[in-house]
Each structure stands twice: as structure tokens, then as C-alpha cells.
Amino acid sequence: MADAIATVTPVEGLGMVMIRADLTRAGNAIAEAAGLAVPEMTRITTDGSRSLGWMSPDELLLVLPGPEISEAISALEQALTGEHALIADVSDARAVFDITGPHAGDVIAKLCPADAAALPPDGLRRTRAAQTAAAFWRIENGFRMIGFRSTADYLGLILRNAAIPGSQLAPN
């Protein structure tokens, strides 16, 4: 049996924080508390094990190692004291998969109506994967995709289906 065209790996143990605030007004405070620059529209900034993704004009997603979550939330809450903001731990609301390998982009192309090839190196695209909401960005040798916890089995299944051996999109 040939190999799958990409490796699909569930990622456990990530912490995620939803930050809703006026990014113009509170951007600096968020950046300082999160330890990352506030990303431009539809981008994600990464430094080491932390990333900060642009989700909407008033929403960011901080992704970090699970054990750092409480401290990060405290830091954000403190930084945004007096600011109209909403900070929520959404670590348990998410399912995360890494799709890696030379044909990782093909897997995305089979599931998402989004042009992954045109995604900038620091781009973050919110879209759908088949019938479920998802977002993806680039990681080394592929993509990281996040979806919802309740549909983790579905998301894993469609990703593996899209990666079956011999199904790369390049014409043969």
C-alpha cells in the first residue's frame, strides 16, 4: 500500500484564547500581554510556541501550549482592565489537526473553497472544510487546521479521506 499523500496528525494539548476587543485601541496592550505582535488582517503572527491569529476585525485567537493558558488569560485580563473586551478560554472548544507532507495543499484543496496555494506564508484563512467550519494556516511542511471539538471525528475522517494514497491532484 502506498503512503497517504499527506500526514494527518491530531494535535492535543494546545491552549486557545478568544480575544474580542477594539484592536486599534487595545492592540498594544494585547500584544504585550500575549507576547506577540497583533497580526494584520487575515494574518497570524508566530513566535516559538505561540501564535496570534486575526479572526475578525474585533477578534484574535491566541494559540499557545496548554499549560500556559491560565497565566495568559490573567495577563490579558489585566492588560485589558477598563477596556471593553471579552476574553474566553476556548481550548476545549477546538479540534486541531496538522496536515503535512508535499501534498498537504491538495488535502486542503479537496475540502476548502479557498485557494491555499495563494495563502501568504503568514496567512490565516477562515472557511469551511466540507460541511464544518474551519480555519487553517501554514506550519512547517504543511498546514494546521482548527475546527470544533464536537466534529473532531468528522474533521479527522474527511482529512484522512482527502489524503488517501494515490489521490494527489497533480495530473498524471
Next chain:
Amino acid sequence: MTYTPPFRLAHGGRLIDRAFQVPFRFDGRHLRGVRGDTLASAMLANGQMLLGRSFKYHRPRGPLASGAEEPNALFGLGQGGRFEPNQRATTTALIPGMVLSSQNCWPSLDADIGAVNNWLSPMFPAGFYYKTFMQPRPFWKHVFEPIIRRSAGLGRAPKDRDPDMYEQAYGFADVVVVGGGIAGLTAAREAAEQGQRVIVLEQNPVWGGRSPVDHRDGEATIDALLADLRGRDNVTLRRNCMATGLYDHGYLLAREALADHDPDRGIPRQRLWRIRAGQIVTATGALERPLSFACNDVPGVMLASAVRDFISDYGVAPGQRIVVVTNNDDAYRTALTASDAGLDVVAIIDARADASGDLPQAARARNIPILLGTGIAKVKGSRHVEGVALCDQSGDGTISGGLDCDVVAMSGGWSPVVHLWSHCGGKLLWDEGQAMFRPDPARPPLGADGRGNVLAVGAANGDLRCAGDLERPEGATMPVWVMPQHAPYKLRAKMWLDFQNDVKVSDVELAAREGYASVEHTKRYTTLGMATDQGKVSNINGLAVLSKALDQPIPATGTTTFRPPYTPLTLATIAADARGEAFQPLRKTPMHGWHEKHGASWEPVGHWRRPYCYPRAGEDRHDAVNREIKAVRGGVGTLDASTLGKIVVKGPDAGRLMDMLYTNMMSNLAIGKCRYGLMCSENGFLMDDGVVARLSEDTWLCHTTTGGADRIHGHMEDWLQCEWWDWQAYTANLTEQYAQIAVAGPKARDLLERLPGSIDLSADAFSFMTWKEGEIAGILARVYRISFSGELSYEIAVPASRGLELWEKLHEVGSDLDITPYGTEAMHVMRAEKGFIMIGDETDGTIIPQDLGLNWAISKKKTDYIGKRAQSRSHMTDRSRWQLVGLESLDGRVLPDGAYAVDEGRNSNGQLKTQGRVTSSYHSPTLNRPIAMALVRHGPDRMGQVLEFPLPSGEVMKARICDPVFFDKEGSRLNG
């Protein structure tokens, strides 16, 4: 004249490899083809010209064409789950071991009983069904329809599950070129040179379109273009990929065949491409038209292009003695090709008075007889062409001579393939000179920017010389719609337009006489163009005949609508990977696996699966539900409530927003407290309900119904973003972040107190409709003292990743309390026992809170909330609106859910008038009798009255109106 071997020529066949024999089976017979054959070429190479039967008259049919337009040579292909009906022999590649079966014949293709319809054909004119099966009316359902159903339909549908995989993919390109012939590849190169991202789609396994056959340097030209394109990074070339349809804003669907020819490779069989193209170039070529002469459907009468394709591409001789009949120069190529292959070209019958172009001259140079101004009066032979009777084209069919032959290669001119151009609104113009509809460049399909986004090139644009020898001028085509021009009825009744559906010139003329002036009506009345080829062969000839019958020019008649797909697409390809487990996302709570292990019987709620109940050995669902309810009312039970929506609303204006979203006052809810709330749509109807908790000064948590979470979150965002955008409030749908467990029953507190924790659960410290945060069993939890069962109840929310752990701990420490997991049905029954409403049962999108006796949950103080204005409309305040009551069945049986209470008299439709409807109905194990809730006119004022509910069986059930709260009216159980 007989049809004689050799059928495979000694030489030639650019697409085949004679070294590799390919065995296959046709109706049980073992045959052989060679690698590169299509089913059609392999069958012809075996001398099998009879390939099918027509749909209506069961007339013998041979192949007409060599490509996607083939109407006759259709097979059932494959076996078991891989069986597919109506596969076109001309486009299906032969693979070793293939199993083919003929269609629409019984007991066999050679001896088909249905062919009796052919002798009865005068009895089956256009509109036969409409005319015949009208009277007597009752006959339709019991006699006519069953008979028609049995004989209708072409091919049989596969019964087994399709074992193959399918997938889809999204593609993006600046330019998509459809068609890999000379025009398409040239256009692709031009776009690529400008740096555009280009995708080229070719429906066939080989590139080149007609050029390699029709162009003396065709193959070399194509190879050079391909070499150039293959060297470019910005070009993707995809063979076996048929563009099926073009939709709005440059959205193109295409079907790529990946493993059709190698089904056991373990890869998806087909892939549906969903391509977004900035510009679409249609280089889809043209299709040759048949000529309408008598008996033009006899096997051996083929399109001229098909005859030369079989010779050139597959080295197959469709016959040994060929007559070419034409109204144009192009068909002369067939004569030259056949002559080159050593076949006898008996004559070229040319309807035109003059044929002096290069191609006719070349034919003359080979001493091929050319009969000008001549037509075919009739084809001789029934199961195979035996010869033709000739006549003067301008005459009435008086026979002027005859020729023996075994093949008639006909050409009535060419029609550009304008399907994709037309799918999305592109208009056509009638090109009188070439007798064809071609794309009107002034009226193209439009893209999102309002500019034309489709460009037709080459033959698809009416440039017919594109694939041919460009340097050779060709003589003009003469429109010939009927051969001969003044053919009498007897001949016109034998001229086929639609070969598969048996629609003849006379049928279209009859339709016109009967008043079918619209081409769309004529199509449906006669079934012209409704066969599996969707009129590719028949359409233009048919509408030309209709135009003449209506005495109007062809453009005034117009074409029927071109609809996708261009050629049939299997449903499996459209479904792609959305089948089996991946058919639909299944939403699972963190405790899903536990429920599964404990035998949960599932109830779908939106995409969620919730346990309906947990039947034990020997129990049916009803038994299980009753047991679960008794366990909760008598001890303690747990419900997985994780699916309930949990939406946080936060901000300085959150209270204001909450007051607008809910009918009751939420801004004054004290921190730490909970309140049941109702949400209405702007037109007043109750859309969701749930418990709201005030978390902090500026934060509220809204619980929604399971099915409502996403919708209600969207509703909140809608008002916040589009109406009150200056209000400072954020929402967050945190439904999935938490697992939520309802612990209910008189022993709920006993159970929870067994777990270590920081929350004082006593009745005094933790009162009803409040919430507390703290640790339970080492897990940070928020606990709500709320109850949907009427029992002492705590709902515990913990991070989703800890939900299963808590659930298992509860069951561990509660085993001696007979702790029982209960499902949605026990929840439903218990809430009905308490008279609590359920969104979707008591509401149906037309119910306002006031109908349900929920006035207590509607603030009188607020000047506004969403839905308030609507609720003061006259229809909403009408005293005769049906109102919520309880019902007691008089005979102890459970009323059917949804049953109507009838009133006296009948309405204008003669139906019994109604005065109420059952909205929820259950057997209550607690009370050991049936209970029901209903909406009844003036219900609350009619306590004790008896209503009648007629059942479909004719029986009438009776029930007495009562209070909807059946159990524990005082609410004493809430505090345990």
C-alpha cells in the same frame, strides 16, 4: 449487399496498440479488442454493428457518432455495485474483462419482442401518451401508470452500493480552457504567455480534438503545443476531465475520471472539480449533424466524421463499401480517408449543385464518383444498410437510381458546442452562411464584474476550418433540413431526428400543426432532445423542421435551454466523499463514547446525536424511558446537557442588548442568579428559550436550545452588527467549550455531596435559580441550580475535556444510589409532566409566548424588545388564538401527537373545522396515565370540557381540557 469482414483494417489506428489484446464480454459472448479501443470500436472490429435498440419503437441501432453525442450505442456496464446504465460506447475505453450488456431489449438484442412497437409505430405519434391515457380518469392510477412505469426508463438503475470512492476538489485559475484541441491549446498558450494561471480541461483521454484526424499536420501541431505547455509552471493540463457546467461568477464544474479505466487501483474513481475561473475559454469544438432522409436510422448509417474517426483512430472499417452523403465539403475527408484505407467509396452524394473546392477536387482526382444535386430517397435494409435509393434533392423523392453499400456516411453540417457558453446566460446568433447557431460575442455570459467572462474559440465559435487544413478553402455548406426537399409524408415519417427517442420529422410537424409553437413545448410534447444525449444530435435539425412547419426563420424559433451537465454525471461523483460516515458532520459531546458503550439509543438533534434513552437487555425504548423517569423521580439521574447552547454576552451595553433579545427583563438580574427567558423573532413568534445567568456586572450567559445555539448566536450578532452597532457588547458562542451535566432527582444533593468540592450545595446556601463556581472532584465547575425535570437539580458545567471524567465519577460514587443516566425522551416526558413548554413541540414558528400562558415571562415595564411591536398586532391579540392547556384522555389511551380537535361544521373545502391541536403527548410513568398538552381555542376558559379527536382510522378519541401542569403543582420537589 452484406456486411463483411475484415472489420479491423490491416493498418492504421493511431490510438490503438494491436500488440495488446483485450478480452471482454458482451451479453455473455466472449470478444476481443485491442488496447486503446473504445467499446464502440471494439464492437465494430468484431463485426457487431447492432449495438442497441431505440427507446420507443425498439428499432435496431448501430453507432451514429464517435464521441460524447452518441445517442444509440448505450450499454449497461459492469456488474454489482459497479453496474452503470446508459454508458456511451463511443467514449468508454475498453478495459480487460469488461462486462457489457445491451439495454432496452428482451429477450435479447437480436430478437427483441418490443420491436413490435415498430410495426405499430403509426399508433404512437407525438403526444401519444397525452392523448391516449386521459380517459377514463380512474384508469390512470390503476391501469395506465403501472404499465407505463414498467416499460419506461432507459437502462436499469444499479441496486447495490457503489464500492468506489469519489472525491471533489476546488480549483482556482485566471483562465480555464475547456477543450484540448488545436484551438484550446493555442488559446492556453496565449494566456500562459501573459503569465496567467491556466487550467486546460480535455474530456477525452487523448489531446488534440479533431486535428490529428482532419489536419494533415494535426498530430505534429498538437504535440508541439503540448510540449510548450508542459514546460510552463503556470499551466495545468488535465485529460479525462469533462467540464459539465458553467455557473454564476465563473464557477465551473468538471468531472475528472481517475480510475474509470483501472477500477482496482484503490484511488478515487472520479473527482468533481469545483473551479473558480476568472475567464473561461470554450474550445469545445463542434458536433456534426445527421441528414434527415428516410430510414437514416438503419445500422450502418453514421456521421461522416465518425466513419473517418473509426478508420483513423482505431483502424476499424465500419463497412467495406461506403456511400458519403453531404451538404458540405468536410465530409469529403471521409471519402478520402476511406479511400486511403483501401475501402471502396461507392459515391459521394452531394445535395449541392456545385462542389469545386479542394476536397471535392481531391476526391475527383481519385475517381470517386460525385453525384451533385442528389439526395438519398431511402436507405435499404432493416438490420443493416444494404444500399441507398437516390433522388433529386430538389424533388419529391422519386427514385432516380440506386447504389449498393454497407455504410452511409452522412454530414448535414456542423453545430458548435455552445453548451457552456449558454449555461450561464450567453446568447447565440444564427449564422445563415454556415447554417449554425454560434456564440454571439456581443452577448456573452457575465462575470461578477459585469464583463463577459467566456470566450468561444475555434469550431466552438463557428470557425470550422480550425481543426482542418487551414490553407484549403472549403465550399459553402447548403442548409439541408429534409432530404429530398419536397419529401412526401411517407418519407418524412421515416426520417429520424432523435434517434434514441424515436422522434421523426413527421412528429415535429404534427406538434406544430397541433399548436406547439414554442420549441420548449414541442420538445416536451414530442420528447425531441430528451434522450440521454440531450439533443446534441437532434436539436438543430428538429428546430429547423419546426421553423419550417411554423413558417418562420430559425432564429425566431430559437433553441431549447442548454442545461448542465454536458454529459451525464453520476450522483456518486456529485456526492463525492459525503457518504457513509462522512455524509454529514456528526456532533458528539465529550461523553458520546460513554453513551455508546452504555447502549444509548440515539436521537438526532440538529447535527448532534443525543441519547434518547439507554435500553437495557430485554427492554424496548418505551420501557427504558419509563425506568429512567422513575429513577430520576425516585432517586437520581444524569442527563448529558452539553449540547445546550452557551453564549456569553459582555460589555457596557450588554444589559441593554439582553433586554432587547429577551421578552423579560434581564438587565436587572442579580449577579449570581438565573432567570428563564424567552426570545422572539421580530414578528413576535417564540424562537428559543433557556436559562440566563448573570455572571458579572457586565456579563450574561445565555443558554439556548440544542438546535438553537448557532442560530441564536447569529441572531444576536445580526442585531448587534446591523441595528445597534454603536452598542458596546461582545458575544461569544462557548457551547463547545463546556460539558454540561444535569444531576436531577431527590438524591441529587446526596450524590454531589459525596464528591470533594468547594461549593456549599445545601438548600439554604445554594437556592433555586442561582449559580455558583467552585471545584467539584478537582474540576473547576460552574453549577446552576435550575430544573427542567421539576426535581431537585443541579446543572454542572466543566471544561469539555473534563466532562467524561466528571460523568464517570458521578456514576462511580452514585452506584449505590442507583444513579441512572437518562435520555432526551425521559427529559421530554418529565418536562411535560411539569407543563413546561418545548421549543419545536409547543412552538412551530407561529406561536407567541402569550399563546403558551407565558405572560409572566414578558416584561410589562420594558418599552421595547424584539417582537414586542408585532405582539400588539390585531391578529396576535385576538382572543380566539389557540391557547395552551393540558388534556386528559378519557379512555386511558395516549392521544396521537399532532391530532386535531374538531369543531362543529365544515370549512369552505368541506373539511371538518378544527379548534385545537395536540402539541405533546406521552404516557406518564409518574402518574401512570396519559398526559398531553394542546393548543385550544379559548382553552384556558374551558377547563373540564371534552374535545373530540378523530383518528385516521375513523375512530374518535375524546379528551378533557385540564391544567397543563400535571405533577407537583406547588413545586415542592424542586428543593428536594
Next chain:
Amino acid sequence: MLILTCPYCGVQAEETELHPGGEAHLKRVGPEGDDAEFESYLFARRNPKGVHFERWRHAYGCGKWFLAARDTATLQVFGTYSAQTPHPPAEIVAAIRASRPDWQPDWT
């Protein structure tokens, strides 16, 4: 299948990523409105063949509602713009007029 560019995130989204919301620029009539006004607000909808303004939510994306100016017959998109506007902005009007010179705004 339409593509619309979300003005909040710049993503060119296809219809399956969007959720339609009907006519744009409706003015809410609250409890103070009379029956006729309220009925008109709730039920009377334009259904023009031609230029139309409508609401869309970038549901599988940034989640924002936005407005689109579109020709309902040709499906030409004149532009998308913020939902926080009582009337189509000048640049949208200009874009419409560029293709439909005879078209007149019906608001003041």
C-alpha cells in the same frame, strides 16, 4: 454560485461560505410605529430586476454581516460595504452609475 468580497476581512468568499440576509437598509420600526409602518417594515420587500442592496453574513469566515450592491438579473456585483451604514456609500453609488447610468438612488 456567487462570489462576494467581505469588506471586513477582504476575503473573496464563495456563496457557500456566506449566509444571505435579505434586503439591506431596512429601518426598524419599534413599538411606537403604527400598524401600516410596522407591516411595511416587517413584510414589504423590494424585489427589483436590476440594482439591489442586500445583507450577507461572512458566516464561514470573520462572522461579520456586510452589504452588497448587486444586479439581480445579471448578477453583476457593484461592490460590498459595511453594514453600519444607513445608505449605500458614494463609491457604491458611483460604481452602479458607471454601469447603469440611468439608475437613480431612491433615498435622500
